[in-house]
Amino acid sequence: MRDLLAEGHVRGSATPQIVDAVQDELARMWIDAMVIGPGDRLPFELAVIEVVTNTVKHARPPGGEVQLDLEVEVRADLLLARLFELGAWPAIIPEGSGEMPGPEAEAGRGLALARQLLTTITCERHDGANVWTLTLRPEHEAG
């Protein structure tokens, strides 16, 4: 595995505002990882935002609120994001969530897009949290 070029961390309540906080953090990170070209940066950023949005829309707590904790690492040969849904019920991923709906649909594309864009995407249950792991291997390995 190559050296770490940039890393980022965002934590907060799973509300729509956290989507903007994640975008600000990613924008800051790309400044330190300019060798990652737009052909890899744009798909990864979109996939991360789709999964964060999925959490805000669908993660439900047994009581109180769901906390979202996102860690991102950028290396020349691997873009990695780990998203923890803290205090959420186990994630229910509907069958067919990987299929792109038709052009008339106004919703339901988020996870389908993430699956299409990433090299791997998994969701596992660990210690009472849902943990999404997203990876993208850059097509044109940088520097």
Added chain:
Amino acid sequence: MKFAVEERAGYTEVTAQGRLNMVGAPLLKAAVSDALESGHKLLVLNLGETEFMDSSGLGALVGCLKAARQAGGDLRIANVGEQVQMVLKLTSIDRILTPYPAVEDAYRNA
């Protein structure tokens, strides 16, 4: 997100500046709905300053297109950047919402 609505010769230009994500998407729907209610039926959405769009933004675009057509008008998009173009293509929305290179091209042959 910031929106500007300006009347042009034969259409109305709506400029969307910022990120069309879960936060921005409902604001776009509201801006287009206001324009339609004010009698602007032929709309061009200028996405030149839309730095990011995700599936929430895309859903809002489809919703805006439907609303414009239900009001007896139309909505077209123009001046699309690399990131927005990528999302339109990945989801095949470019088949129902063809991006025009410039705002003034959108209704040129209408």
